[in-house]
Amino acid sequence: MDRILKIPIENELDMSLAYRKSKDAAKLLNLSISSQTTFATAVSEISREIIDKATDGLLELNISAAEEKYSLVAKFTYLEVLTLDRSEGIMYASKLVPHFDKHKIGDMHTLNLSVKIPSFVRIDREKVRNVRFYFESVEEKSPYELLLEKNYELSEINERTELELHTANYIINQKNEFLSVASHELKTPLTILKGLTQLALRSSERQDVAPFLVKINTQVQKLQDLITRLLDISKSETDKLDYNFEQLELNNFLTDLEILLKNLVPAHNFELITEDVPVFINCDRLRLEQVINNLIGNAAKYSSENTTIVLTVKTTENGYVNLSVKDQGIGMNKNDLEKVFEKFYRISEVKSQVAGLGIGLYVSSRIVNDHQGKIWAESSIGEGSIFHISLPYISYFTEKAHI
Ligand code: ADP
Numbered sequence: 001m002d003r004i005l006k007i008p009i010e011n012e013l014d015m016s017l018a019y020r021k022s023k024d025a026a027k028l029l030n031l032s033i034s035s036q037t038t039f040a041t042a043v044s045e046i047s048r049e050i051i052d053k054a055t056d057g058l059l060e061l062n063i064s065a066a067e068e069k070y071s072l073v074a075k076f077t078y079l080e081v082l083t084l085d086r087s088e089g090i091m092y093a094s095k096l097v098p099h100f101d102k103h104k105i106g107d108m109h110t111l112n113l114s115v116k117i118p119s120f121v122r123i124d125r126e127k128v129r130n131v132r133f134y135f136e137s138v139e140e141k142s143p144y145e146l147l148l149e150k151n152y153e154l155s156e157i158n159e160r161t162e163l164e165l166h167t168a169n170y171i172i173n174q175k176n177e178f179l180s181v182a183s184h185e186l187k188t189p190l191t192i193l194k195g196l197t198q199l200a201l202r203s204s205e206r207q208d209v210a211p212f213l214v215k216i217n218t219q220v221q222k223l224q225d226l227i228t229r230l231l232d233i234s235k236s237e238t239d240k241l242d243y244n245f246e247q248l249e250l251n252n253f254l255t256d257l258e259i260l261l262k263n264l265v266p267a268h269n270f271e272l273i274t275e276d277v278p279v280f281i282n283c284d285r286l287r288l289e290q291v292i293n294n295l296i297g298n299a300a301k302y303s304s305e306n307t308t309i310v311l312t313v314k315t316t317e318n319g320y321v322n323l324s325v326k327d328q329g330i331g332m333n334k335n336d337l338e339k340v341f342e343k344f345y346r347i348s349e350v351k352s353q354v355a356g357l358g359i360g361l362y363v364s365s366r367i368v369n370d371h372q373g374k375i376w377a378e379s380s381i382g383e384g385s386i387f388h389i390s391l392p393y394i395s396y397f398t399e400k401a402h403i
Contacts, residue, residue: 001062001073002128005135009050009057009076013144018059019044021135022074025061028131029072030121039115042093043074046111049089054078054109063128064114070123071099071114078109174344181357185226189219228290232363241366243284247394250279250321251313257289261311264293265300269308279313279321280394287367291375294360295325295387301354303329303384320373320390328384337377341365364389 004025007018023040031039043059050057057078064073084090085102090111094100099114117123141149193216200212232241251274262270292311299309307328315321332340332347339345346358361375368375368389379385 001064001075002125002132004061004063004128004132006058006060008148009047009059009078011051014057015044015047015051017142017145018047022061024139025131025135026072026115028134029063029117029123031072031115031117035115038096039072039074039113042096042113045089045093045096046074046076046113049084049087050076050078053082053084053087054080063117063123063131065123069119070117070121072117073112073114076109076111076113078111079107080109084109178344178357178359181355182226182230185355185357186223189222189226193219193223225293229357229359229363232359232366241287241363241370243287243370245282245284247280248283248285248288250281250393251275251277253285253288254292254311254313257292261292261296264296265309267305268300268303269306270296271308271310273310273312275313275315277315279315281321281371281391282394283371283391284367288371291364291367291389292323292325294364295389298360298387299325299327299329299385301356302350303327315393316390319392321393322388322390324386324388326384326386331379331381331383331385333379333381337379340377341375 005021007021008014009018019040022043023036026036026039047057047059055078057076060075060077062073062075064071078084093113097113097115099116100112102109102111104110196212196216196219200209200216254272254274258270258272261272296309296311303309309328310326312324312326313321314324330350336347340347341361341364343362344358345362346356350356365375368391371391373389373391375387375389377385377387
């Protein structure tokens with residue numbers, strides 16, 4: 001269908017405009033004088049009913065083609081307030097113009113009136129363009145039409161601005177929320193650090209100092225992790241995380257990390273399952289550690305104490321090695337599963353209960369992608385979660401003798 005013009009159908013002025021324009025269109029397409037009048041009368045009858053009984057009315061005049069036969073079609077769309085079916089104007093219009101059909105998509109009603117264009121009128125793209133051009137540029141516009149056009153332009157600008165404002169507000173809100181949580185998270189370990197340091201300083205016997213220093217160390221580590229994550233956000237904004245790629249044997253790397261991982265989740269049972277065969281990957285070891293820390297930290301954060309967290313490593317036939325972190329925690333629904341890798345996304349139910357920034361998984365997914373890998377999760381509410389990473393391996397030996 002080629003549209004030649006559109007008119008809002010909201011008041012009496014629109015109705016007379018609809019009458020005049022549909023008559024002009026019929027004339028330009030060489031319809032007989034009686035067809036011009038019946039078509040325009042039917043259009044104005046329907047317009048009247050829409051003005052009385054509906055809202056958001058719009059008329060489009062189109063030229064449609066079916067099997068080389070062309071028709072002039074008046075397409076009305078509107079939202080019904082009162083029922084239009086069987087109203088006087090509609091019945092009358094359907095008698096004037098025999099090709100008349102109605103349908104409904106959602107709440108929006110559509111009504112098409114069409115008259116056939118005689119075969120001696122040569123219609124092609126050029127002709128359609130000319131008719132449209134006539135209405136856009138040649139025909140002199142009434143002040144009301146000029147006002148309507150201006151109105152259209154303004155409402156389009158308005159819609160665009162509203163959308164931009166909405167997006168900007170959303171980002172500002174997210175950033176504000178993030179800043180308040182981030183500063184809170186920074187303050188907590190700092191306050192503890194200060195208290196412990198003062199205790200350590202006051203302590204006179206050397207052996208009493210050691211446990212405090214251990215705790216200080218843990219808090220410093222937390223602070224460092226947090227600052228790394230904060231820096232990662234600003235780096236990820238400008239699209240560059242730093243990497244130091246090297247060839248690394250994954251199972252040894254994880255076995256060396258096991259003690260640290262156990263310390264990361266002291267209230268949980270942590271298990272590492274590897275395949276006991278060397279798998280070499282090309283990766284940045286600190287970044288990989290960051291991803292694993294994040295997944296295991298989350299597994300502990302979103303599950304009860306004394307439950308089990310398992311990190312399993314498994315090579316696949318297609319050149320990838322899979323690392324999966326399984327917990328017995330609160331789980332999440334399908335909708336959240338798709339969103340947890342987005343920046344700042346946190347599941348609303350946990351926001352008030354568990355501290356977090358909503359950036360760990362986002363940064364992890366960036367890191368895994370930059371390693372040509374994939375990250376995804378499986379979960380359901382109350383049944384725990386499994387987070388998977390798959391990374392391409394360079395080589396993998398099935399027998400220890402090959403090392
Ligand atoms: P954070 O944990 O700091 O909020 P993340 O980006 O690491 O940020 O995680 C995003 C969100 O995904 C979390 O807020 C949480 O709602 C959900 N989530 C992450 N890991 C798990 C998990 N193992 N079990 C249940 N929910 C999780």
